[in-house]
Amino acid sequence: MNDKDDRFDKELAELKNPSLKKFKTASLFWNSRELGIGYNRAEVDEYLLFISQKPSLSDELTKKKFKSEFHGYIKMDVKFFLKEVAAYRYAETHQEENRIKQEEKLASIDLNNPNFRSLIYGYKKAEVDEFLQLMTSLDRKEILGKNFHSQIGGYSKDDVDWYLDKVIQSKL
Incomplete structure (x- = not known):
């Protein structure tokens, strides 16, 4: 650990x-x-x-x-x-209510084209974390374990895009 x-x-x-x-x-x-x-x-x-x-x-x-x-x-x-x-x-x-809200929010997101707001060189960390929690039902500890490289205030675009492509391919 x-x-x-x-x-x-x-x-x-x-x-x-x-x-x-x-x-x-x-x-x-x-x-x-x-x-x-x-x-x-x-x-x-x-x-x-x-x-x-x-x-x-x-x-x-x-x-x-x-x-x-x-x-x-x-x-x-x-x-x-x-x-x-x-x-x-x-x-x-209120875990059940939160799960239902997350599913409703996830239904409105196009998984193939997530549009995260971009900071200078990276995606905004809070949006990526929230998206990963909704999409893959990961908890905070597992998201921290993904080890995306930091880019001035955000996660590396290449790392996040590569990970999302991998997840989408595994679901097909």
């Missing part, structure tokens, strides 16, 4: 079981984002353990208020992580 796979697996495990997440603490250094004031560590850890045991919670996750303390967890990190967990759980519970 390479570093990308390890990092992806770790992030996914943290989203599935939030009590595994470790946050940085706010410090008193002049360049700290929070200047030493963060969320109460014990309270945040207790809440993460609670939501780990209740996987059905998704909407209420971001509404929790924590007490502030010196050297607590950095507030923005905690807020952002709770939003990520809520989004992950929402996507998991």
Whole structure:
């Protein structure tokens, strides 16, 4: 496994079981984002353990208020992580609806002539990734594993065109 796979697996495990997440603490250094004031560590850890045991919670996750303390967890990190967990759980519970939307969107795309917006020398990464997810039902980890060469802000046109030609030929 390479570093990308390890990092992806770790992030996914943290989203599935939030009590595994470790946050940085706010410090008193002049360049700290929070200047030493963060969320109460014990309270945040207790809440993460609670939501780990209740996987059905998704909407209420971001509404929790924590007490502030010196050297607590950095507030923005905690807020952002709770939003990520809520989004992950929402996507998991609405997976069937998302699949139907993807199929409808895919039906409107001509697979033989995808027209990605072009950056200077390459195709826009977000559009190619979304297209590959729709077309071949690959997940994010598998798309990262395709190793398209980067070209100033996008994927190499030659690599993407070669891969799509190969996929289309295999479906014929």
